[in-house]
Amino acid sequence: MSVQHAVDSSTRPDTRSTIRELLLERGALTAADIGRELGLTAAGVRRHLDHLVEAGEVEATRTRPAGTRGRPARAFQVTATGRNTARHGYDHLAVEALTALRRIGGSAAVTEFARERVRSVIGHVRPAEGPHDVERAATDIAVALSEAGYASSVEDAGRGLQICQHHCPVWNVASRFPELCEAEQEVVSEIVGTHVQRLATIAGGNCACTTNIPTGTVTAEDLAATIPAPAGASASAPTAERTVR
Numbered sequence: 001m002s003v004q005h006a007v008d009s010s011t012r013p014d015t016r017s018t019i020r021e022l023l024l025e026r027g028a029l030t031a032a033d034i035g036r037e038l039g040l041t042a043a044g045v046r047r048h049l050d051h052l053v054e055a056g057e058v059e060a061t062r063t064r065p066a067g068t069r070g071r072p073a074r075a076f077q078v079t080a081t082g083r084n085t086a087r088h089g090y091d092h093l094a095v096e097a098l099t100a101l102r103r104i105g106g107s108a109a110v111t112e113f114a115r116e117r118v119r120s121v122i123g124h125v126r127p128a129e130g131p132h133d134v135e136r137a138a139t140d141i142a143v144a145l146s147e148a149g150y151a152s153s154v155e156d157a158g159r160g161l162q163i164c165q166h167h168c169p170v171w172n173v174a175s176r177f178p179e180l181c182e183a184e185q186e187v188v189s190e191i192v193g194t195h196v197q198r199l200a201t202i203a204g205g206n207c208a209c210t211t212n213i214p215t216g217t218v219t220a221e222d223l224a225a226t227i228p229a230p231a232g233a234s235a236s237a238p239t240a241e242r243t244v245r
Helices: 003-010 015-026 031-038 042-054 080-086 091-105 107-122 131-147 179-192 220-224
Strands: 058-063 073-078 152-156 160-165 197-200 209-214 217-219 241-243
Touching: 015 031, 015 042, 015 058, 015 073, 015 080, 031 042, 031 073, 042 058, 042 073, 091 107, 107 131, 107 179, 131 152, 131 160, 131 179, 179 209
Parallel strands: none
Antiparallel strands: 058 073, 152 160, 160 209, 197 209, 217 241
16 A cells, blocks of 8 residues: 555544544554554554544553563553444434333343343354363354454453453443343353353443453462451461362
């Protein structure tokens, strides 16, 4: 792509929206990433990012590429305000429909709808055949979610894996109907064959939906680290291990 084409692209009035949509689909990206993806000059990207940050639609963060040890790069991600700006026009209709469903069939009807919906997205993923197969199942779930517009990835979290969804097409509806998030967590748990924990959701105001999948072994020290010790209690803890399956 020529420099002239890049300069022209960077001055189009819709470029700002294109950058916002790219961040919605891909999650946090550096200015260099955006420039390479869209064929824009560095100056053009920075100018649009400055406007988006000033408008509160994008915020700067720090990210370290997987497998690297260097200083985290400055990246940009969409805020709740940015998601509101770009949200789908069908949100209001979906909220009305689910409200009517709850009124007619009760909460159980909404829950069943939510389960059927998430199964239509990831229900085809082959369940894990054991602890050794959890990573494969998690990766397949992330691929299926990405194909449905959730821009998902799997990340190593030490003694576990995390499925990170950088975009949620229904986040605005899910903020009113948490059954959508709860059903997704249940179906993910069924597929990976172990309890999973939802750490964050876009519907709850976070920049990504994060689901933790425990793997390997968890020591009593690991568990104790998450629970405040009683006053006067010893800081030491047993080191017996249990395998999470």
